[in-house]
Amino acid sequence: MRTDDWSRAKTSGLNTTRLAILELLERRRDGLGVKEIAANLGVSQPTATDSITAPERKGFVAKRMAATDKRGANVGITPEGLSVSEAGRLSRSVAEQSVGALAEHEQEDLLITLVNKRRLTSSR
Numbered sequence: 001m002r003t004d005d006w007s008r009a010k011t012s013g014l015n016t017t018r019l020a021i022l023e024l025l026e027r028r029r030d031g032l033g034v035k036e037i038a039a040n041l042g043v044s045q046p047t048a049t050d051s052i053t054a055p056e057r058k059g060f061v062a063k064r065m066a067a068t069d070k071r072g073a074n075v076g077i078t079p080e081g082l083s084v085s086e087a088g089r090l091s092r093s094v095a096e097q098s099v100g101a102l103a104e105h106e107q108e109d110l111l112i113t114l115v116n117k118r119r120l121t122s123s124r
Contacts, residue, residue: 013058014084017041017051022060022077022085031076033066060084 014022024040025032032040038048052075055061060081066072077085099107 014055014060015051017043017047018055019085021048021051021055021075022081025061025075025077026082026085029077031064031074033072033074035072037075055081 020041021037024037034048034052035045037052038045041048043051052061052063056063056075058080059078061075062078063073063075066074099110102110
């Protein structure tokens, strides 16, 4: 599925991290702080800050002063960013669409099965 991520990102004109930021912000319409974005993506705060620059320059996200901490920034998705994120989502692979159609408990069962299968093949 990593190849699919690159294909979706290329279509949007962003890299995979920047597209992931848009997809994250799409689910959090009230926006997130840079620190929260970094934690959600599993990257450092400086990497998240750098990755926000291009989508901001393209008008896909907007920074505004955080309500709780005047030194921090809250990043929110713009209507243009929503369009890009939705277009990326529509181009998901068949595998992603299939897994997405499963109930949450079925996705968990599938993940456990795949992890166990991976362990079995790795131990040979």
